Amino acid sequence: MLSLPLIRDAVIFASLLTMLSTGLTLTYMTTRVPNFAHGDFATMNVYLNLAVVHLLGLSPYLGVVPSFFFGGVIALTLYLAVLKPLLDRGANYVILMVATIAYDMILLSLINIVADYLNRVYKILTRLFQLKSFDAEFFGQPLIFLVAPLLSLVIISLLYFFLNKTKFGIAMRAAIENPSLAEVIGININLTYAFSWFISGGLAGIAGALLPLYMTCNPDIGVRLLISVFAASIVGGLTNIYGAFLGGLLIGLAETLGTGYLSIMVGPWVVPYRPVIPLGLMFLT
DSSP: OOOHHHHHHHHHHHHHHHHHHHHHHHHHHHHSSOOTTHHHHHHHHHHHHHHHHHHHOOOGGGGHHHHHHHHHHHHHHIIIIIIHHHHHTTOOHHHHHHHHHHHHHHHHHHHHHHHHHHHHHHOOOOSSBOOGGGOOEETTEETHHHHHHHHHHHHHHHHHHHHHHSHHHHHHHHHHHOHHHHHHTTOOHHHHHHHHHHHHHHHHHHHHHHGGGTSOBOTTHHHHHHHHHHHHHHHTTSSOHHHHHHHHHHHHHHHHHHHHHHHHHHOGGGGGGTTHHHHHHHHHO
16 A cells, blocks of 8 residues: 555655656757756756755745746757757757757756855755755645645646737747748747747756755756656657646656555565656657
């Protein structure tokens, strides 16, 4: 029988995964290339929130707002400085994909530099750390158990309203679905693409800010989460943000509950094989 802590962990992880997978799908819809740097968009904000908590003494939940904007700027930089110039020159799918990997390597290097700096100068634990001790409680449960699913529902609801009820949101959908026709009728394609990349990075930033409240973090946490994020996006259809949201729920719940159930049934030795679950669901899709 599955325990309440396991169900709680599954809900939290699935909620965070929906934010990451929705953002990844949004970037794929604009450039049609998988963004391998997406995981480190979140990791950069793991360390931003770590600094907010330890250096400023603020609640980790207050770090969500700057993390959204910081994540958006990181993603926008990738699009404007790297991908758009390549797209303008007719770069193919492989070149664009390699470009995102190169950007990811730069981000990973910066993350390690920041981690070392915070550790050596401010004596902050920056590897294999958590922020659970800074979380509040809500009816005997960690507040992240309420905040993560509520925030994911608010985000997908706001995206739905924005994309279907606002003029700019409808223009952005048109630019993504049929850029040539959208440009003919006067829609600024570059602006809509840039904005979608900013939103994508912002969603990753929010997830990154909340990750230390749920799990042990390290500079490579974004790379390790990338399999689950891609699996969620692919299961959701890869070209539909609402599908990505549902894919995040499915992969998050299946991965956490599946691993927990198997560890109870056959032993804890199965835990390191947790990535097999999202890989299997991705293969079936």
